[in-house]
Amino acid sequence: MRIALRTSGGRGEYELAGQQGSVHASDLFGREMSYEITPEIVIPGRAVAIVTEKQGKPRIRLQEQQTTTHFYRLLAAVLLLPKPKRELKQTHGALLLRRDSYSMTAINVDVSAKTSSGVVLRPTDLLVENADNKKQQVSVVERMGRIFRLWAAASGQSTPFAALVLRHKEAIGDAAANHKTIEDAADEIASALHTDADPLPLAERAMGLVPIITRPVTERTAAEEPLVSLFAEDDHRTPMEARVERVKQWRQLAVRGADGAKFRQSVRQVYGARCLFSGQRLPKTEVTETAGVDAAHILPWSRYDVNSVTNGICLDKLCHWGFDEGVVRLSFDRSASTYMVDVPGQMKAAAKKAGLDLEYFRRLAGPVPASRLPADRAHWPHPEYLEELNKFMFGSSA
Numbered sequence: 001m002r003i004a005l006r007t008s009g010g011r012g013e014y015e016l017a018g019q020q021g022s023v024h025a026s027d028l029f030g031r032e033m034s035y036e037i038t039p040e041i042v043i044p045g046r047a048v049a050i051v052t053e054k055q056g057k058p059r060i061r062l063q064e065q066q067t068t069t070h071f072y073r074l075l076a077a078v079l080l081l082p083k084p085k086r087e088l089k090q091t092h093g094a095l096l097l098r099r100d101s102y103s104m105t106a107i108n109v110d111v112s113a114k115t116s117s118g119v120v121l122r123p124t125d126l127l128v129e130n131a132d133n134k135k136q137q138v139s140v141v142e143r144m145g146r147i148f149r150l151w152a153a154a155s156g157q158s159t160p161f162a163a164l165v166l167r168h169k170e171a172i173g174d175a176a177a178n179h180k181t182i183e184d185a186a187d188e189i190a191s192a193l194h195t196d197a198d199p200l201p202l203a204e205r206a207m208g209l210v211p212i213i214t215r216p217v218t219e220r221t222a223a224e225e226p227l228v229s230l231f232a233e234d235d236h237r238t239p240m241e242a243r244v245e246r247v248k249q250w251r252q253l254a255v256r257g258a259d260g261a262k263f264r265q266s267v268r269q270v271y272g273a274r275c276l277f278s279g280q281r282l283p284k285t286e287v288t289e290t291a292g293v294d295a296a297h298i299l300p301w302s303r304y305d306v307n308s309v310t311n312g313i314c315l316d317k318l319c320h321w322g323f324d325e326g327v328v329r330l331s332f333d334r335s336a337s338t339y340m341v342d343v344p345g346q347m348k349a350a351a352k353k354a355g356l357d358l359e360y361f362r363r364l365a366g367p368v369p370a371s372r373l374p375a376d377r378a379h380w381p382h383p384e385y386l387e388e389l390n391k392f393m394f395g396s397s398a
Contacts, residue, residue: 001025002233003060003071003107003121005086012086012103014070015058016049018233020111020242025049025058028111028119032063035071036112036122037078038144038250038301039392043177045071045121067178072104074179075123077186078172079143080150080200084128091130099196102130106231110242122246127231137230141246145253146200148301153207161206164188240346243393244326250300251324254307263307267295270374271314277328277341277364279372280316294320298330298385309374310382318360326393327351328361330368332383339368339381344394 001018016025033045046068049060062068076084082099085091093101106127112120129135154165168185171178190199193206204210235242254260273283273293282292296315300306313330315323322328327347331340342365343358351358373380 001109001111001121001235002231003109003123004233005072005088005103005105006057007088007103007105012088013057014060014072014086016060017058018235020235021238023111023114023239028114029058031114031117031119033060033071034118034120035074036120037140037172039388040301041172042120043074043078043172043179045074047071067176067180069179069183071107071123073183075107075126075140076104077179077183078147079138079140080147080168080186080189080198080203081128081138081143082190082196082198083183083187088129089131092132093130094132094134095197096128096130096134096136097198099190102128102134105129108231108235110235110246111239112243122242124246125230139249141249141253143200144301145250146204148306149209150200150203150207153209157207161189161192161203164192165203165207240326240393244324247300247326247389247393248324251297254297254300255295259307263297263309263312264295266309267312267314268293270309270376270379271372274314274372275316275319276313276330276339276368276372277319277323278316279369282316292316296320296323298381298389308382309379311385313381319364322361327356327358328364329390329394330381330386331390332381332386333367334383336367339373341365341368346394 001016001020003014004017005012005014016028018025029049029051031048033047033049034042035045036042046063047060048063049058051058060070062070072084072086076082082097084102084104085100086103088103088105091100091102096102104126107123108125110122110124112122114120123140125140126138127135128138150165151169154162164185168189171182171185189203190196193199193202195202237245255264268291272281273291274281275293284291293314293316295312297306298311298313305311319328323330327343329342329344331342333340343361348358
């Protein structure tokens with residue numbers, strides 16, 4: 001499913017189109033939209049998708065305009081992208097990511113949640129292009145990972161620029177979510193950097209960070225099929241499958257860099273290279289080049305310290321795969337003060353349909369022996385992190 005720019009004359013209009021699993025865009029018409037940037041950052045959109053009376057076309061309309069703007073502008077401000085235009089015909093230039101020099105022509109979204117009156121949409125990828133037929137994909141996960149890193153650096157500094165970065169963070173985290181305040185905060189950062197191009201690499205340098213280039217920044221042409229297929233309107237995955245995929249993307253991002261390497265080493269050390277689920281101890285030895293266990297993040301996104309040992313568990317390769325794919329779940333029983341392993345009901349049904357053998361994971365189900373946990377209780381998995389992850393992936397904390 002995607003929010004797409006229709007350029008049939010004039011400024012262009014945005015509409016909600018396509019489907020995800022069995023959910024069609026038309027099923028969401030008339031529901032107030034909110035936008036899940038990360039599972040803990042949900043911004044009210046104060047907008048609805050409707051079918052216009054005169055033309056009978058599906059369009060997105062704002063419910064009020066005093067504190068609200070269209071999603072393409074809001075998302076650009078959140079991600080610290082230069083301000084885009086709706087008028088694709090008016091966008092030109094060799095440099096695609098420059099203020100008013102590109103349009104956001106498609107925003108891939110997952111259906112995170114829906115009720116009778118509202119829907120939460122999770123943006124995943126953006127297609128940006130200009131009238132000179134230059135196109136580029138922007139990953140929301142990768143971009144937000146860099147934003148989190150920028151916020152964390154600013155929290156440890158007391159410079160005027162750090163204050164601007166923290167103002168951006170506060171505006172996005174404000175429950176009232178004034179879209180124009182978020183835009184103003186992003187504009188102040190770009191203005192302080194004296195740029196109308198992409199401000200994020202410059203902001204990273206200003207905060208003493210080495211810019212992370214997670215993929216080659218290449219501007220593609222419309223003839224490239226991989227980019228076109230990425231923004232197809234129909235996504236046949238179920239919302240649950242999409243949630244699992246997003247968690248995997250966040251986890252892949254979280255393990256990169258020096259912080260990720262330190263996290264891996266620390267988790268393996270406090271667990272003694274023992275898998276929490278299976279109990280197998282698989283350290284690196286003189287005859288093995290690598291350990292047989294991994295450090296797995298619980299929450300790969302967080303307002304907390306993502307790379308804290310309490311946000312990790314030590315798992316062997318197969319259990320790590322099962323944990324990342326949602327095949328096996330770890331929860332905390334507060335009444336018994338015990339960690340529990342189980343195979344979620346949703347996965348049992350999906351595995352039966354796909355012919356996936358879950359017997360190995362079924363044998364792991366039950367309470368986790370305390371002997372497998374770190375000797376220091378302060379290093380045990382944080383129950384709140386597990387509850388937040390399970391609520392996101394499975395709709396419940398246990």
